[in-house]
Amino acid sequence: MVAGDLPSVTLALHVGEIVTLRGPSGIGKSRLLRAIADLEPARSGSVKLRDANLATMPAPKWRDRVRYLAAEPGWWAETPGPHFREISAVRTRLAALLLPENILERPIAELSTGERQRLALLRGMEGAPAVLLLDEPTSALDPAASDAVVDMLRIYAKRGGAVLLVTHNPQQAKLLGHRHFHLDQTGCHEISLDDMVAGVK
């Protein structure tokens, strides 16, 4: 597909797979993820999910199955609680992300960036979407919280979810990724684990 002025990209994501994506700042990684999630138009090409096609599926249904999580997601209510569909299920997952029990009732404005980032991940994972498109989901986290996110994503993938993960952190990409891609002006290229860790294009 070609989104906006981005390079042409061909990428297949398999069930249970975590694929990492890196590339220079501003090259269009976020826009690519947004285009896959039907949040901005692609200039050409197609996006498919099993037998379904982005072009023919109603956008809300597509976005429910192919979930995009921005690096800094927006919140519309004063506290996190109203953003979740099944609050009791969410409560049982807080500890796994090292979040305090009362966090769903606290004002969002008083939460740290890292707390909001982990809550956003829980939001994105509600209802077990088929695909998660994650834009630097641990950028604001300390190592312990980051490890907790990594563990949760591993479990999600093991249960059949697929993840496309933008990360600038080679160690995290190594820990999580089954395959690795580099996006630059010439397109989206699969790279080896060694090249990914070494920062080679």
Ligand SMILES: Nc1ncnc2c1ncn2[C@@H]1O[C@H](COP(=O)(O)OP(=O)(O)OP(=O)(O)O)[C@@H](O)[C@H]1O
């Ligand atoms: N809605 C938009 N309309 C037009 N241009 C946009 C829009 N959103 C982003 N851009 C531009 O498109 C380019 C790609 O942006 P994008 O956020 O996808 O980059 P990125 O690779 O994710 O960068 P980073 O690693 O810094 O997050 C940038 O030049 C950006 O300014």
